[in-house]
Amino acid sequence: MLTAYDHPIAQILDEAGVDIVLVGDSLGNVILGLPDTRGVTMADMLHHTKAAGQGVKRALLAADMPFRSLSAANARKLVRAGAEAVKVEGTKELGQIKKIIAAGIPVMGHLGYLPQTSVKPSVVKSEALIEEARALERAGVFAIVLEMVEPRLAEKITNALEIPTIGIGSGPACDGQVLVTYDLLGLSAWSPRFVRPKLRLRETSLKAVKEYLAENR
Numbered sequence: 001m002l003t004a005y006d007h008p009i010a011q012i013l014d015e016a017g018v019d020i021v022l023v024g025d026s027l028g029n030v031i032l033g034l035p036d037t038r039g040v041t042m043a044d045m046l047h048h049t050k051a052a053g054q055g056v057k058r059a060l061l062a063a064d065m066p067f068r069s070l071s072a073a074n075a076r077k078l079v080r081a082g083a084e085a086v087k088v089e090g091t092k093e094l095g096q097i098k099k100i101i102a103a104g105i106p107v108m109g110h111l112g113y114l115p116q117t118s119v120k121p122s123v124v125k126s127e128a129l130i131e132e133a134r135a136l137e138r139a140g141v142f143a144i145v146l147e148m149v150e151p152r153l154a155e156k157i158t159n160a161l162e163i164p165t166i167g168i169g170s171g172p173a174c175d176g177q178v179l180v181t182y183d184l185l186g187l188s189a190w191s192p193r194f195v196r197p198k199l200r201l202r203e204t205s206l207k208a209v210k211e212y213l214a215e216n217r
């Protein structure tokens with residue numbers, strides 16, 4: 001799984017064969033220049049889900065439910081904008097998650113470091129996560145993102161579940177992996193330590209723009 005917030009990146013991911021394109025609320029930091037994901041609104045998610053959806057023909061398009069937006073009505077709005085599944089952080093509102101699933105909308109869970117509610121990124125080691133993951137599976141989610149979960153714990157969770165886990169900074173034992181595409185391409189000014197960028201697009205872009213300026217001034 002990789003993230004996209006617009007048509008061209010979604011198109012590249014789809015063409016490359018990515019299984020799931022995620023319109024993550026990481027768009028707050030990555031695209032909108034916000035300090036965290038809490039300022040991302042439903043309007044932002046709908047706008048970017050529509051844009052990314054235009055580029056996806058084959059992959060599953062999933063969209064994040066932003067901070068304080070959890071309801072079946074909002075999940076339906078994301079589906080109308082093009083999402084085929086929604087992702088929800090944490091287990092605090094399991095009742096709402098069940099309602100969204102009952103409305104026929106597939107839900108992906110998200111455990112470990114939760115950017116919408118945690119103060120700052122840190123590795124999660126609490127074994128209580130195993131029970132939370134089981135509760136999400138019982139509720140009917142189809143996959144669970146494990147963000148910054150201690151790798152042996154991520155392995156235990158993966159082994160305890162029938163549904164797939166998708167890790168980010170959680171070691172190699174998860175069933176799948178996810179990254180923010182801007183981090184993968186080296187386009188972000190900052191990226192987490194676990195990211196190994198495949199390109200240095202920020203540096204290359206800076207160089208290209210400087211060359212253009214020098215040629216044309």
Ligand code: KIV
Pocket residue numbers: 003022023024025026027064145147168178179180
């Ligand atoms: O918002 C996001 O991009 C995410 C991924 C990092 C999993 O939740």
